[in-house]
Amino acid sequence: RTRELSSEKEKLDAIVSSIEAGIAIFNRDGRMVWSNRVMREWLQNGRQYGMEDFIHNGTEDAIQDIFVDNRFVREVSYLDFGRKRGFFQMVATPIHPPEGDPHVMMLFQDVTEVKKAEEQLMQSEKLTALTRLSAGVAHEIGNPLTSISSYVQILREMEHDEFTREALGTISRHLGRIGDIVRQMSNFAKIEAENLGDHKIYDLVKTTVDLVRYDKRTARIDIKADIPEDLPVISVDGNQMVQVFMNLILNAADAMPGGGELSITARRAGRMVEIVFTDTGEGIPGENLERIFDPFFTTKEKGTGLGLAVSYTIVKSFGGEITVESTPGRGTTFRVRIPSKE
Numbered sequence: 001r002t003r004e005l006s007s008e009k010e011k012l013d014a015i016v017s018s019i020e021a022g023i024a025i026f027n028r029d030g031r032m033v034w035s036n037r038v039m040r041e042w043l044q045n046g047r048q049y050g051m052e053d054f055i056h057n058g059t060e061d062a063i064q065d066i067f068v069d070n071r072f073v074r075e076v077s078y079l080d081f082g083r084k085r086g087f088f089q090m091v092a093t094p095i096h097p098p099e100g101d102p103h104v105m106m107l108f109q110d111v112t113e114v115k116k117a118e119e120q121l122m123q124s125e126k127l128t129a130l131t132r133l134s135a136g137v138a139h140e141i142g143n144p145l146t147s148i149s150s151y152v153q154i155l156r157e158m159e160h161d162e163f164t165r166e167a168l169g170t171i172s173r174h175l176g177r178i179g180d181i182v183r184q185m186s187n188f189a190k191i192e193a194e195n196l197g198d199h200k201i202y203d204l205v206k207t208t209v210d211l212v213r214y215d216k217r218t219a220r221i222d223i224k225a226d227i228p229e230d231l232p233v234i235s236v237d238g239n240q241m242v243q244v245f246m247n248l249i250l251n252a253a254d255a256m257p258g259g260g261e262l263s264i265t266a267r268r269a270g271r272m273v274e275i276v277f278t279d280t281g282e283g284i285p286g287e288n289l290e291r292i293f294d295p296f297f298t299t300k301e302k303g304t305g306l307g308l309a310v311s312y313t314i315v316k317s318f319g320g321e322i323t324v325e326s327t328p329g330r331g332t333t334f335r336v337r338i339p340s341k342e
Helices: 002-018 037-042 059-069 112-156 162-189 201-212 238-254 307-317
Strands: 022-026 032-035 072-080 085-095 103-110 196-199 221-226 234-237 260-269 272-279 321-327 331-339
Touching: 022 037, 085 112, 112 162, 196 201, 196 238, 201 221, 201 238, 201 260, 201 272, 221 238, 234 238, 234 331, 238 260, 238 272, 238 307, 238 331, 307 321
Parallel strands: 221 260
Antiparallel strands: 022 032, 022 103, 072 085, 085 103, 196 234, 260 272, 272 331, 321 331
């Protein structure tokens, strides 16, 4: 009988070890008392974990619900295990041993890639709808805006009292900003991968860095580009790719008004070439991170909210992807992946 039990235990251990999900058991007080191989790989060594580390609101109520309802399924949450972070779906089940207090077994399934795919699909649908809308809006607003701007310019050239001059100056500045938005909307509607050619990442990054050095926003930024020259070429519109890189560099500069460092690196990533932009800026709050590529979403006083949306659309048109990671107070990393020709 002992041999049979030992054999069954070995089978169970093998099954649990082969599951590519985190499994942990908690006692009635919510303290972790056991974890499987995957969970141990995710967690930091030498630290005691409790259910409150994974269920942040109402831990005691959640534990009670598990014992009463016999099963607890939580919506996908962002968790940081120490060595592993991302979006996880948690499933909890009570364990009632023949003797002793009941325990709770929790299973953590990494759904980060699934969530990213869902978000990219939603983003593509948004951008497709906006592209159709932008073409019409840019046309309908652009024509009357040109007329209004012309009349304001004529009025500014005439003699007026101080109040009227200041008012006309304010109107002119706001018209200029509206004009910038309309032009960006018009360009947004026209984004297509047209002038494709073979380009080296090294050349594209070098061209971009040379251009932005003349922008006053980068005056206090130390830009360090480390791009291997032997990376595979990519098939892109060179001007559009430079526009993407420029948007990312200037966004990083805006996040470091007091100065800082921007690192630009590149490497092979399977059949893709990955270009990474990492700054030491203010970081992006979690609530803003999910909307960072949404058209017209901006936290800048004078921003239009189209720069990253345009960049996203350009990269997707080349069959690539662009993602962002950020920690408030520690900086932000953008990753651009483009299919290589090899």
